[in-house]
Structure formats: C-alpha cells, structure tokens
Amino acid sequence: MTSIQTLxxxxxxxxxxxxxxxxxxxEVLLAFVLNKNRSYLRAWNDKTLDSKTISKFESLIYQRLHxxxxxxxxxxxxxxxxxxxxxxxxxxxxPDTEILIEQCLSQIPLDSTFRILDLGTGSxxxxxxxxxxxxxxxxxxxxxxLAALEIAKKNAQKHDxxxxxxxxxxxxxxxxxxxxxLIVSNxxxxxxxxxxxxxxxxxxxxxTALISAENGLFDIKKIAEEAKHYLxxxxxxxxxxxxxxxxxxxxxxxxxxxxxIQTFADFAGNNRVTKxxxxxxxx
Numbered sequence: 159m160t161s162i163q164t165l166x167x168x169x170x171x172x173x174x175x176x177x178x179x180x181x182x183x184x185e186v187l188l189a190f191v192l193n194k195n196r197s198y199l200r201a202w203n204d205k206t207l208d209s210k211t212i213s214k215f216e217s218l219i220y221q222r223l224h225x226x227x228x229x230x231x232x233x234x235x236x237x238x239x240x241x242x243x244x245x246x247x248x249x250x251x252x253p254d255t256e257i258l259i260e261q262c263l264s265q266i267p268l269d270s271t272f273r274i275l276d277l278g279t280g281s282x283x284x285x286x287x288x289x290x291x292x293x294x295x296x297x298x299x300x301x302x303x304l305a306a307l308e309i310a311k312k313n314a315q316k317h318d319x320x321x322x323x324x325x326x327x328x329x330x331x332x333x334x335x336x337x338x339x340l341i342v343s344n345x346x347x348x349x350x351x352x353x354x355x356x357x358x359x360x361x362x363x364x365x366t367a368l369i370s371a372e373n374g375l376f377d378i379k380k381i382a383e384e385a386k387h388y389l390x391x392x393x394x395x396x397x398x399x400x401x402x403x404x405x406x407x408x409x410x411x412x413x414x415x416x417x418x419i420q421t422f423a424d425f426a427g428n429n430r431v432t433k434x435x436x437x438x439x440x441x
Contacts (some may be wrong), residue, residue: 159206161197162188169219171390171397183228187218190232213355227359231417238287241422242313244406245303249367250359254424255344257430258398259287261422262342265394268293275388277329277381280367282322286341289319298334300327303366324426329377330384344398345377346370367425377404382414396433404429 166184167329173180175184185196190208192198193215205216218231229235229250237244237251238259244250265271272295276285277301289297300321301307314322325332348368354360360368370377378397385395397417399407404421411419416434424430 159172160207160212161204161206163203165207165212165215166199166203169215172219172223184219185220186228187222187231188215190234191215191218205310210236218305221238224317225358225361230360235281240287240290240317242281242283242286242438243306243309243316245360246302246307247364248309249344249363251281251283254430255283255398257422257424258342259284259291259319259345261431261433262274262396262413263291264339266295266340267440269294271295272297272339274340275333275341278302278367279310279324279344280306280344282324283314283371284344285310285322286314286317286319288342289314289321290317293321295321296384297322298325299323300325300329300333302326302328303364306364307357308329329381330388334369336388338388340394340396341381341385342396343381345381347374347398347400347403348377349374358370369400373406374400374403375410378403378407382410382416386414386416386436391436392434395436396431398431401426401430404432407432 169184170180173183177183178317185199189196189199191211194340197359221252227250230243230246234272235251236246238256242251271291272293273315274288274297279285279301282299285297285299299310304326307326311324333358346368350369397407408419411434417437418435421429422431
C-alpha cells in the first residue's frame, strides 16, 4: 500500500521533466481520481490507497508524461469561475479568452436583450459565460463540429443557460437571416507552419479549430466580410486573434469599412482582442 504523500512525491519527480507545474499536475490528477478537492490530499497525506486507485492514477501520470493536457485527462477546465466539460474535440479554454469576455460584457448592459452570435463556439465557454452574466440576451452559438456542439450543449445545461440556441454551421452557412447586436468569435488563427503547433497542449487539440490559411487570417477575413450582413447598424464584431496579428486584423476591418476599431491586450501584454463597429446597415 502506498500513501498519498508518497504517490505525489514520486509523480512530481517524474513530471518535472515535462511540466512547469509538476506538483500541481500530480495533485489535480490524484484529486480527480479520488473525486476529492486538493485540500483533502494535504489533510490526509498519510492515507494509503488501494491498488485499483493507484493503477488509475499511474495511468493518468503516464499519459501526462507523454504530453496529454491535464484538461483532457480530467475532462474539465475552469473558465470565468465555472467548470466546463472539455474533450479532444474542442480547444482547451484559456485565460486570454477571459479578456474577450470582459470587454464584451463592458458593452452589454445588465438588463440588455442584445442578440448575440458566437461563431465557432467549441466547448461553449464564450456563449455560456455571456448568457450567464447577461441572462436577458438571446444568443445563437454555432460550430461546424457536431461533437463540439454536443459538448457545448452539455455545458449550457450544466450552467442552466436556456437563452442559447446551438446550430451546426460552417460560420454563417446555417445562421438565420437576422440582425445581431454583437458577433463574437475565437476562430482558427494559427498559420499551418507555426512552430507552436508542435509544442505543449496545442499538439493534442483539434487542428481544425487552430489552423487557418493565409498566415492564419483566412477565417478572420471570411467572418469580417460576411458579418456586415448580419450586424445591426452600430453592431459590434469582436475577434480573439494571435499575439502578433493585431495590425493585420485591424487592416482587414478597415478595408471592409468597419469603424471604431480598437485592440485590447491580454494578461501578458500581447494584443489579443480586436473589436469594431458596423457603421452602415447592410440590406
């Protein structure tokens, strides 16, 4: 029999070679196996565990040693203080996207009945967070992946967000012909030859949600072109994009006659989110 303390110590020593937070990784995985919180591990660190539990934990450690992200191993990721179900069918929610949420919420009054479109919803974190924080809004969330939509629906049900409609759609292809006050998207924006695709968690994430042609800008261009037909006059279009793409995204929006273009930095100081306004009503 092996104690919690010994298991964590041994696993931490193994994970040092691949993780920047080996102790945290080990604790998260063991807490997941035991269905306990991490404080339990410290309070009962001398408790011994049965062979079945140890075997399950060691299997997760083995996968983590081969780079599998913690979020995919636990099938859970926290975002905006809520837990979201994730799988390898969707991107892992990242703190940078909270910048997008924070800025969007600043534009949506508490009692707003805004109509919002979330393009490429993935696990649903953007649509669900906006829906939960602004419950009077009406949101349509689309994705081209049926597997992703199923995860998003599960998350919406978990957080009791009934003001979202989910649609299987390749960007605007199946979106109803209506006007939205706000369109938001975290689209694929990584170039297919980007070295980051071979590093870290990104190696295990769905490539269709990561890679875009034309140096990562193809999908942003496509959305910007079509969004004008779906935005109200003075409706806003918001993008999350790559750390080095702000200038290019701003130019894309300028050439399509958007106005009030503004970019916001992420927690690391990189320009990560750009918004604009639809200056004219398209018929």
